[in-house]
Amino acid sequence: MKMEWRGVLDFRLLLLYTCGIIEVQSMSEVWVELRGPRFVVHHNSATLRCDHNVDPEALYKVVFYKHGQRIMKFVRGRDPPYELYNVTGADINLRHLQPTSITLERMDFAASGPYACEIALETPLYSKISKFHEVNVIVRQKYRPKIKIKHKKLPASEHLKATCQSGPAYPAPHLTWFINNNKVDERLTVPHGTMKVHRHHHGMPLSATVSELNFPLDTMDLYPNQTVEITCLSTIPSYASEFEGFADVQNSTVSANVIRHEPAPTQLPVKIISPEMNVSHRCTHNIIIILTSLMCHFRFY
Missing domain, CATH: 2.60.40.10 (Immunoglobulins)
Structure with a gap:
């Protein structure tokens, strides 16, 4: 019986899609995600958006949660359309309030925690909630490390x-x-x-x-x-x-x-003499010997 009802529901949704009321062909394709900063400096503000892939004209209700408790509810067609609840550690900016986004001001440490949002359709009757998005209020470093x-x-x-x-x-x-x-x-x-x-x-x-x-x-x-x-x-x-x-x-x-010390030499430096220099050295040495012999010879005479 449940399978038959799901088939009828998906068929109605397909008809609505062909009329341009909704952008998805089955409920399994509907997605919703809460997006916003993960970290907020103490006493600063943060904007949370409830993103989805449903035609905005098909939305009947949008609800924002913190720690599983409602903080804002929008219902299309009601007067007034918004219901605001207490947010511990922050104030909701009324001027920037929209059906799918809220801005929290002067966030204190108590405003840290998991947030989520939910969208709902009236025809067909359907709702889906996002995963939790963690927001942390921080104090920046006072100086360099x-x-x-x-x-x-x-x-x-x-x-x-x-x-x-x-x-x-x-x-x-x-x-x-x-x-x-x-x-x-x-x-x-x-x-x-x-x-x-x-x-x-x-x-x-x-x-x-x-x-x-x-x-x-x-x-x-x-x-x-x-x-x-x-x-x-x-x-x-x-x-x-x-x-x-x-x-x-x-x-x-x-x-x-x-x-970085250079490695010590493995042997003493050796002077390399070319063959030409070696021949010249021998000639000079021989001339000295000959001159010495002649001087000794003339001395005896």
Whole structure:
């Protein structure tokens, strides 16, 4: 019986599609997605959109949720068409209110959480809800990360050792190392986790992240006395998504001088004499011997 009803429903939907009321041919092709920023700076605003592939004229109802609770409902044909509910930690901007989008203003930390939206059709009777979209209210870093190097001048046969500490933020930033603009393999780093910095932002405790670098310099093709650049990148979040970059990014760079000693010679230097120079040397030597003999001969006389 359910299969027969689904067939009738899809047939009615196909008729509606041919009349230009809806853009899809079956309910299985309907999709809905809530889109918006993943991270919002404290006391800033964010716009959430309920995207779908249904003809807007066919929409009967749109509902926005936070933590599964309604925060806005739009019903076509009602007066007024909007119903607004309490949003903990944010205010809804009434001037920018639309059937499929809402703007949350002055977002506090309590506004963080999972959001979703739902669309509904009246003919045929059908509704679909989106997946949850997580929104996080953050505090940006107060300053650049700090790098400390154990030795700023070292041989190429040793390991480059350094530590990096991010600026205070919420949540704690993620640290990434670079040497000469090349990302360092994370296996050559030692994360030391996060630490409290005894600083707060509107009651929210801030944290810093610490990471250690232990990089073997002999893996690099270096020339004598080359300078290498060590960069610590501090970001929120740990990676940038396809549609959204970093919510917060800071970086610092320091230099170290790498000494590369040339190998010692395996034998003493040998002077190479050409055959012509060798013949000239022998002739000179013979002339000296002859002159010495003649002088001795005339002395006896």
